[in-house]
Amino acid sequence: MKRRTQSGWTMAALLALSAACAAGDGARGALGFEVLMHGADPGQPVDFAYYAPQPNSSTTLPRNRFEGRLRLSGAVERGGFLAHVDRYRAASDGDSPRRHLPDFDFELVQAGSHLIPVRRDSVANAHPDWEFVLSPGRVWDELGDAGYSRAALPFALQQKNANCIHNGVLTFLFKDDGSVSQASYQIASETCAYFKADFWGLLPARYTPQAVDGSDKLIADYRAEVAARMPVKPLAGLANDHPGIDPLKFAAPNGKDPREMSLVGLVIDGIHYSGGCATRYGAYPYCESLVVPSYSLAKSVFAGLGMMRLETLYPGAFDARIEDYVPACTNGWKDVRFGDALDMATGHYASAAYMRDEDADTGSATGLFQSERHADKIAYACTHYPRKAAPGARWVYHTSDTYLLGTAMSALLKKRRGADADIFDDLVYADVLRPLHIGPTAAYTRRSYDDVRQPFAGWGLMWLRDDVAKIAQFLAAGSRTQTVLDQAQLDAALQRDPNDRGLVALPGFRYNNGFWAHDIGARLPGCKGDVWVPFLSGFGGITLLVLPNGGAYYYFSDDESPLWMDAALEAHRIRSLCP
Structure with a gap:
């Protein structure tokens, strides 16, 4: 793809940016031009809203285009750190490596206002504790950035040889010619019951503009990925689409703390009602790019x-x-x-x-x-x-x-x-x-x-949340007509074979073919006899319910509370769970 220079801006785009900036003073409350260019590490954690476009930003046609290699240096000795939970004292030994990010050296490609990492896996490296997982981000322009464009890249740290995931964002300024600011990074949420911590800082950056092999396919694949996402509405939208339904029963079932929800959602009738994305510094601004672990x-x-x-x-x-x-x-x-x-x-x-x-x-x-x-x-x-x-x-x-x-x-x-x-x-x-x-x-x-x-x-x-929603929808609604899996074994796992409920795990609970199930028939108004609800369960507070009404409910949390009955009862009010 051709690089877009400042001279390639259209008059309409310039007028749109000027009009947007006229509505405010153009000043940022945090992470402004001077901070990214000349700020001292580590600075202070800020609301994650400052890692996203501001009300006066323009994402329509960024004046610069990123394609090439971004390196961040000095991570092993820089940055701020604050542990909230460290059950095994993994970061308590002086300046433990666990307090710092690994070295960062990745290729990124911009498509319009989207920034796409070439690698989306968990990237092994020399760091003893952490591996990077990168997700797609955004690029935009702000009036106070002196001709630079501003990028934000969601990322996660996954614990080496484990499944704990800590979510963050890094942001930096760049130009087509390779000019680049420091990169500001911040982590303030996770799905990890035994280690919760904030990381933040400013790292020296180097940007090498260069053609990235396979960039056209990377962009085409990313656009196909976005186009294939399930329709998403806020969890609060359930109250409009299903009058009388209380979204809080899904957002915080049985008293769970919504601040501990990395992701939460209900999938029903092809709509993904999504919530969560809370951090200790405001809402995570790129919920569609937040990575969660499967655990079990x-x-x-x-x-x-x-x-x-x-x-x-x-x-x-x-x-x-x-x-x-x-x-x-x-x-x-x-x-x-x-x-x-x-x-x-x-x-x-x-x-x-x-x-x-x-x-x-x-x-x-x-x-x-x-x-x-x-x-x-x-x-x-x-x-x-x-x-x-x-x-x-x-x-x-x-x-x-x-x-x-x-x-x-x-x-x-x-x-x-x-x-x-x-x-x-x-x-x-x-x-x-x-x-x-x-x-x-x-x-x-x-x-x-x-x-x-x-x-x-x-x-x-x-x-990502769309992955979870699609797996959930397949199990709840698509699994009756599929031809890929052995249907008899799938029906047994999803409690559709009354002659094969599985082995007893606890009174009222069964385990069959890797799936849990709980009989909640006595709790459901209007139902007679057993109503077995299959579910998937993971360490720390991760649940996915396969509801008998064709819907599915999930949450990824780390409060070590696996409670979900409120959500099942409220889903019963949307459409009966009775056989």
């Missing part, structure tokens, strides 16, 4: 739907034996099926008490979650828990069971398609998620940091 929702989306896809392609996959595909599993695994591992019913456990094994302080943290090598993770999954029951008989929750299953699924696919086949890229994403028009952020999964690159399967996905 991956047990349903990756392991559950992935197994259903395998069963369609290779009938009998649910009955395949773990020992035949995972050499590390020998003692006590000969009769354990893939389906048993998906159901958390391998017969291997230390305690059958609810979540006792998963929450234990020893073994799991170092053997499964902290080790970066597949050999360590699979050795833990195969050997840590003794054999105590017949497979398929007793439910005991272990994330290690799902990691083990993911390893077995990988081996089965490689046996069928060859050594280069990848269970996530070639099956879960290509066959299940991409046809839903899921965006490129969701094309990533956490993997072991070795040559095996084993996907975690039970955690480690990441999504």
